[in-house]
Amino acid sequence: MAINAVGRDIPDSIPGYGDVKHFKGxxxxxxxxxxxxxxxxxxxxxxTDKTLPDIKAAISASGLKSGMTISFHHHLRNGxxxxxxxxxxxxxxGIRDLVIFPTALFGVHKHLTRHIQSGVIRQIMGSVNGPxxxxxxxxxxxxxxxxxxxxxxxRAVTSGEVVIDVAFIAxxxxxxxxxxxxxxxxxxxxxxxxxxxxxxxxxxxxAITDNLVPYPAPCIHIPQFFVDFVVVVNSIGDxxxxxxxxxxxxxxxxxxLIADNAAKLIEATQYFKNGISFQxxxxxxxxxxxxxxxxxxxxxxxxxxxxxxxxxxxxxxxxKEGLFERLLDVQSFDLAAVRSIGENPNHxxxxxxxxxxxxxxxxxxxxLDTVVLGATEVDRDFNVNVNTEAxxxxxxxxxxxxxxxxxxxxxxxxTPLLRGRIPCAVDSVYTVTTPGEVVDAIVTEFGVAINPRxxxxxxxxxxxxxxxxxxxxxxxxxxxxxxxxxxxxxxxxRIIGVIEYRDGSVIDVVKQLxxx
Amino acid sequence: xxLRRTKLYLPGNNPNMLLRGHLFNPDGVILDLEDAVAVSxxxxxxxxxxxxxxxxxxxxxxxxxxxNAMDTDLWRSDIETVVPCGIDGIxxxxxxxxxxxxIMDEALSHIESKAKMRVGKTLIFCLLETALGIxxxxxxxxxSRRVAAICxxxxxxxxxxxTTRSENSxxxxxxxxxxxxxxxxxGVDALDTVYADITDDAGLRRETEWVKQLGFQGKSVIHPNxxxxxxxxxxxxxxxxxxxxxxxxxxxxxxxRGLGAVQxxxxxxxxxxxxxxxxxxxxxxxxxxxxx
Numbered sequence: 001m002a003i004n005a006v007g008r009d010i011p012d013s014i015p016g017y018g019d020v021k022h023f024k025g026x027x028x029x030x031x032x033x034x035x036x037x038x039x040x041x042x043x044x045x046x047x048t049d050k051t052l053p054d055i056k057a058a059i060s061a062s063g064l065k066s067g068m069t070i071s072f073h074h075h076l077r078n079g080x081x082x083x084x085x086x087x088x089x090x091x092x093x094g095i096r097d098l099v100i101f102p103t104a105l106f107g108v109h110k111h112l113t114r115h116i117q118s119g120v121i122r123q124i125m126g127s128v129n130g131p132x133x134x135x136x137x138x139x140x141x142x143x144x145x146x147x148x149x150x151x152x153x154x155r156a157v158t159s160g161e162v163v164i165d166v167a168f169i170a171x172x173x174x175x176x177x178x179x180x181x182x183x184x185x186x187x188x189x190x191x192x193x194x195x196x197x198x199x200x201x202x203x204x205x206x207a208i209t210d211n212l213v214p215y216p217a218p219c220i221h222i223p224q225f226f227v228d229f230v231v232v233v234n235s236i237g238d239x240x241x242x243x244x245x246x247x248x249x250x251x252x253x254x255x256x257l258i259a260d261n262a263a264k265l266i267e268a269t270q271y272f273k274n275g276i277s278f279q280x281x282x283x284x285x286x287x288x289x290x291x292x293x294x295x296x297x298x299x300x301x302x303x304x305x306x307x308x309x310x311x312x313x314x315x316x317x318x319x320k321e322g323l324f325e326r327l328l329d330v331q332s333f334d335l336a337a338v339r340s341i342g343e344n345p346n347h348x349x350x351x352x353x354x355x356x357x358x359x360x361x362x363x364x365x366x367x368l369d370t371v372v373l374g375a376t377e378v379d380r381d382f383n384v385n386v387n388t389e390a391x392x393x394x395x396x397x398x399x400x401x402x403x404x405x406x407x408x409x410x411x412x413x414x415t416p417l418l419r420g421r422i423p424c425a426v427d428s429v430y431t432v433t434t435p436g437e438v439v440d441a442i443v444t445e446f447g448v449a450i451n452p453r454x455x456x457x458x459x460x461x462x463x464x465x466x467x468x469x470x471x472x473x474x475x476x477x478x479x480x481x482x483x484x485x486x487x488x489x490x491x492x493x494r495i496i497g498v499i500e501y502r503d504g505s506v507i508d509v510v511k512q513l514x515x516x
Numbered sequence: 517x518x519l520r521r522t523k524l525y526l527p528g529n530n531p532n533m534l535l536r537g538h539l540f541n542p543d544g545v546i547l548d549l550e551d552a553v554a555v556s557x558x559x560x561x562x563x564x565x566x567x568x569x570x571x572x573x574x575x576x577x578x579x580x581x582x583x584n585a586m587d588t589d590l591w592r593s594d595i596e597t598v599v600p601c602g603i604d605g606i607x608x609x610x611x612x613x614x615x616x617x618x619i620m621d622e623a624l625s626h627i628e629s630k631a632k633m634r635v636g637k638t639l640i641f642c643l644l645e646t647a648l649g650i651x652x653x654x655x656x657x658x659x660s661r662r663v664a665a666i667c668x669x670x671x672x673x674x675x676x677x678x679t680t681r682s683e684n685s686x687x688x689x690x691x692x693x694x695x696x697x698x699x700x701x702x703g704v705d706a707l708d709t710v711y712a713d714i715t716d717d718a719g720l721r722r723e724t725e726w727v728k729q730l731g732f733q734g735k736s737v738i739h740p741n742x743x744x745x746x747x748x749x750x751x752x753x754x755x756x757x758x759x760x761x762x763x764x765x766x767x768x769x770x771x772x773r774g775l776g777a778v779q780x781x782x783x784x785x786x787x788x789x790x791x792x793x794x795x796x797x798x799x800x801x802x803x804x805x806x807x808x
Contacts, residue, residue: 253740256740418535420532
């Protein structure tokens with residue numbers, strides 16, 4: 001056992017996970033040795049067609065066996081048909097004990113619970129949410145779920161910590177020789193950024209498409225030399241769940257108030273100047289922050305350099321307006337972003353490795369000025385929880401949270417002080433996802449708390465005069481005054497979830513919930 | 517002068533809004549025990565409002581409670597519960613008669629003295645939601661020194677006038693003018709009713725500009741997003757402020773020199789113009805001397 005740098009008592013070894021590298025603080029685990037090398041292979045020029053008749057044929061050809069690790073990307077989000085179809089095929093072929101390694105899972109994947117219960121799936125390395133998260137939290141999986149950030153995952157792949165036996169890549173467009181595109185096709189999803197490392201490092205790569213086009217495919221995102229087999233199916237996903245329509249800025253006054261406070265803070269800092277780079281999510285508060293920042297950029301004649309991360313129509317419009325030079329897109333959220341990545345050379349697809357891997361020669365988050373992120377809870381040390389809810393259930397992935405917080409010059413966490421009767425500012429978060437040392441400010445409707453180690457930001461906010469500054473202690477006391485103390489979550493000793501920091505050390509664990 | 521550009525209604529049964537309403541920076545909040553609360557929830561809402569008032573965290577807002585009408589058997593319990601919490605005022609719905617205000621004045625005095633508060637501390641805001649109430653506006657406004665403002669009704673008033681809502685609310689032109697006239701004759705504020713379409717920002721701005729021109733000092737608000745628009749209309753522009761500063765400074769200088777006539781930019785300025793300039797500075801949050 002050891003107390004790690006965020007005060008968590010973590011065992012030296014966890015059943016189903018192995019030896020623990022304890023979290024010692026941000027940037028305290030440098031890489032060693034070389035990157036992982038995958039097996040050599042060839043496709044002799046006698047073989048110019050990689051297509052196979054169906055998923056089962058591809059599984060057979062790949063050599064996939066029980067106990068192996070298979071990977072998926074989440075660019076089709078809640079519209080994805082591929083993960084469920086592949087696991088159904090594995091089950092029918094009698095393959096069991098699989099480790100699945102998705103970049104994220106969504107509500108549509110609750111179908112997998114049957115494969116978990118029947119033993120087809122032994123372990124999930126990736127975000128779990130909704131019913132699967134609840135199942136894992138209640139002890140329904142034999143080995144712990146391992147959660148990694150969008151940068152931590154490619155780090156695990158490129159370093160060889162995780163070896164992918166077969167990568168199944170849903171491809172909105174492919175040619176017969178395995179050139180893949182996300183930008184075109186009836187199931188277009190834009191960027192295929194999360195699939196790149198899998199394509200590059202998996203021992204075998206199977207592309208699954210519903211739009212086979214003559215060679216060579218247009219707008220190639222993943223090139224043929226990574227892809228072993230191509231399978232054509234009727235449909236890889238439901239377009240309605242893949243991309244949203246127009247993303248509108250919220251009219252919810254509380255979210256607008258929080259966003260306004262965040263925007264005032266951004267405007268007060270040294271980072272709000274020509275060349276600013278910026279990332280927000282697609283959620284209500286994040287998008288509203290972007291809307292306020294856009295207004296301020298227009299008013300003060302500021303031109304930004306790039307928008308990063310998950311790209312929405314809002315960012316596409318900002319680029320068209322000249323408020324950003326370029327967009328670096330690891331995930332395209334809506335139709336406008338999908339169209340833009342296919343048409344505009346300044347809208348650049350980047351891989352998750354490029355986006356956020358801490359173990360390469362420099363990832364995109366390191367060049368980020370400002371990021372606006374969410375939280376389920378924040379605490380006195382500015383630690384942030386995005387993984388568990390107040391009831392202790394593992395319900396959300398890490399996403400790019402740790403990576404962008406670590407990389408950006410100004411990391412802002414927006415959260416309401418209360419959600420219903422549940423306080424979001426607490427003495428100590430239930431699960432540490434992102435350490436307080438990489439968090440600069442917590443923005444709520446009741447005011448903005450700046451991390452005391454950023455005296456420069458406190459001074460800038462005071463000078464601006466319009467940022468409603470409070471201390472973290474004041475926020476926590478206020479929340480406590482409204483709600484009183486929460487009953488502690490009752491758990492068993494068994495660990496059901498391991499939260500890795502982006503460098504692969506263990507920052508926290510999640511324990512099995514006690515039966516009520 | 518107390519700015520009353522916006523008064524935000526907060527449903528008395530909604531802790532989320534009761535705790536957060538002031539964060540939207542309205543000039544005042546109205547914790548609502550009347551229309552927002554179903555009959556079956558009146559007691560629970562009263563207790564909730566009391567507890568929120570005891571926490572007493574409303575920033576710089578003027579805190580009022582809309583009690584139940586005086587023709588119900590709820591209003592006495594309402595004031596007995598909320599007045600000792602030290603609120604700035606109560607908002608009485610459906611006031612028709614100056615006698616009601618006299619009864620309320622006496623009841624408030626009784627509660628204040630029992631709670632060892634300053635007698636007269638609790639102000640009264642009168643909602644005139646019937647034709648009779650509008651007709652008696654001046655007498656109601658003069659019925660107690662506690663009366664701080666009178667406000668015309670919206671839907672209730674339309675119903676009583678046997679009419680319906682038109683696009684430009686023409687049916688309320690007369691009542692609004694009467695309220696402005698009566699309020700200023702009695703020396704109280706005229707505060708306008710709510711703008712119901714919370715998604716029509718342009719319509720809200722048009723109506724606010726119109727009621728400001730009529731002589732209202734502010735509006736009730738049912739959604740926080742309406743607040744910045746109304747504040748924008750009621751806050752003097754930089755140009756208006758600069759001109760007002762010039763006029764007031766010239767008046768102060770003329771008075772210091774013992775001159776009766778005031779000149780600004782070579783033109784004579786009448787007393788009413790000086791008075792209006794002072795009012796402009798007050799609305800801008802500046803004192804008559806131009807200092808913050």
